Amino acid sequence: MMDLRGYEPTENLFKDRVILVTGATSGIGRAISRDLIIHGATVILHGRDEHSLEMLFQEFRELGPEPVVAQLDFALTQNNAYQKFAEELGSQFNKLDGLVHNAGMLGARTPIEHYDINLWQKVIQTNLSAPFALTQYLLPLLRLSEDASVLFTTSSVGNYGRAYWGAYCVSKFGIEGLAQMLADELGDTRIRVNCINPGGIRTKMRQAAYPTEDPNTLPLPETITGPYLYLLGPDSRGTTRKRINVKSE
């Protein structure tokens, strides 16, 4: 496969495409959303905080097609809220062309022996159960697209267990399993399903995971959007069940 870091979408590649990005209020999600809008997509900006979403909307509204905001706290929400969320999108749009599962929380960097059970459940809920529920309820809308892309975000600890990564590590293992299963189940549809591992990127989650690291040694999220845009746009038609590393591990 080509080096996707250098991928440059053509000017209006995402014209008439509707794409939901979860966790659009900061870090990687924010950078992907911005680039998608610039390249013509109508982006549904998801976040957990109303105020952050409003600020984001004001900042992005002039860049391309006007985005839409959608608020949901994945750590708190129960099943029927996901259904309602999907129904609201279904009443506003007649299809969904992309679903980027990007939102995530780190939890604690703690030995399993001492990991707080409530925090464990919150991390699994946010990083794994929420993407599952959202995907399930949005599948009917994804099926209405000419070619739809579901993208799950994994991590270097998503297929290699490393000490002290706790529920985060387990949630990312789960995401990779979910993505593989779903790709198989949707094999004869127009929906492709892939996983992406951004690698170490200069965001608040990375800073929390590695507090002593010099952030200036890491790439900014704005510099690594190429592989995301490739996997979301029509150039990746036919690519499914892949695990893409943005940076070489």
Ligand SMILES: NC(=O)c1ccc[n+]([C@@H]2O[C@H](COP(=O)([O-])OP(=O)(O)OC[C@H]3O[C@@H](n4cnc5c(N)ncnc54)[C@H](OP(=O)(O)O)[C@@H]3O)[C@@H](O)[C@H]2O)c1
């Ligand atoms: N940065 C890295 O080095 C790295 C490496 C491997 C994988 N990843 C993955 O990349 C993805 C993006 O992370 P990032 O580095 O860009 O981190 P980030 O800057 O902390 O962004 C995380 C996003 O998820 C949202 N979020 C957190 N908890 C949520 C909840 N309970 N409900 C709804 N939204 C929630 C955050 O909302 P707020 O803005 O309100 O906080 C934020 O928009 C994550 O899935 C992460 O696991 C990152």
